[in-house]
Structure formats: C-alpha cells, structure tokens
Amino acid sequence: xxxxxxxxxxxxxxxxxxxxxxxxxxxxxxxxxxxxxxxxxxxxxxxxxxxxxxxxxxxxxxxxxxxxxxxxxxxxxxxxxxxxxxxxxxxxxxxxxxxxxxxxxxxxxxxxxxxxxxxxxxx
Numbered sequence: 001x002x003x004x005x006x007x008x009x010x011x012x013x014x015x016x017x018x019x020x021x022x023x024x025x026x027x028x029x030x031x032x033x034x035x036x037x038x039x040x041x042x043x044x045x046x047x048x049x050x051x052x053x054x055x056x057x058x059x060x061x062x063x064x065x066x067x068x069x070x071x072x073x074x075x076x077x078x079x080x081x082x083x084x085x086x087x088x089x090x091x092x093x094x095x096x097x098x099x100x101x102x103x104x105x106x107x108x109x110x111x112x113x114x115x116x117x118x119x120x121x122x123x
Contacts, residue, residue, distance in 0.1 A: 005079075012121040015043060020123050021109055022062055022077050028112050029063060031119045040066040048099070050091045059088040061101060073100040077109070 005019030013030070017023045022043075029041035047060040061074035078085060081103075092101055104112075116122040 006123075010121070013043075017043070019077070019079070021079055024116070024119070024122055025063065025075070025077050025104060025109070025112070027119050027121050028115075029065065036068070038065055039068045039070070048092060048096055050095050052091070056084065056088050056091060059092055073102060075102050075104050077104045079106055079109070081105075 005021070007016065007018045009016045010023050010026075013023065013026050017026060026041070026043055029038065032038045033041055042064045044060050044062060045064045047058050050057050050059070062077045063075040064072060065075060066072050076085075076089070089101065089103070092099060113122075
C-alpha cells in the first residue's frame with residue numbers, strides 16, 4: 001500500500017480503491033469526463049502479462065484513460081516508487097512497448113490537488 005493510504009470503498013465512486021490518492025485521482029478523472037475533457041476513465045480495468053518465469057508476471061495499472069479522439073493510455077498513481085513497481089514498469093516497457101503508461105507522482109498529484117475545490121468529494 002502507498003504511504004498514508006486509506007484503502008476502502010468510496011460511496012461517491014462506488015468501488016474499492018487502495019489509497020486516498022487513488023480515490024482523489026478517480027474523482028479528478030470523473031470530473032474531467034464531466035467537463036468533456038476525456039471520453040472515459042476506468043479503474044483497474046485490465047491486467048498485462050509478462051512472459052517471465054520469476055518475479056512480477058503481471059501488472060494492473062490503476063487507471064485506463066480514453067481521450068476524446070480515441071487514444072488510450074494508462075495512469076499509475078505512485079506516492080513513492082518501490083522496487084516492485086520499478087520492475088513492473090520496466091517490464092511493461094519491454095513486453096508492451098506500444099502501451100503508454102504515465103506515472104502520476106507526488107508533484108503531479110499536488111498540481112491536481114490545487115483544483116480540489118472544483119472536484120466533488122475530494123478527501
């Protein structure tokens with residue numbers, strides 16, 4: 001789990017998230033969709049497999065974002081980067097090079113949080 005995390009089901013989202021950050025990022029994407037800035041967002045909708053015998057064999061990104069023009073990319077929310085996460089992201093780049101994964105770190109999270117007064121339910 002992420003530092004300072006508070007996993008649980010959020011009534012306004014209707015599903016379980018692993019941390020407050022993930023809950024707030026979900027609310028941010030929900031807000032972006034309501035504003036017409038993205039077509040769709042999904043929380044942990046799929047899992048990628050790696051053809052390896054040891055270690056991390058799968059990876060499930062936190063979010064899948066579909067842009068208005070149909071482009072799709074994934075977002076991984078990371079308050080800190082541990083070795084396990086590094087390995088998964090390296091394997092994604094190696095085994096799924098056509099899949100765009102953006103890591104949303106503390107700096108980017110704080111930039112989004114500047115707009116929290118506009119985003120319903122922000123924790």
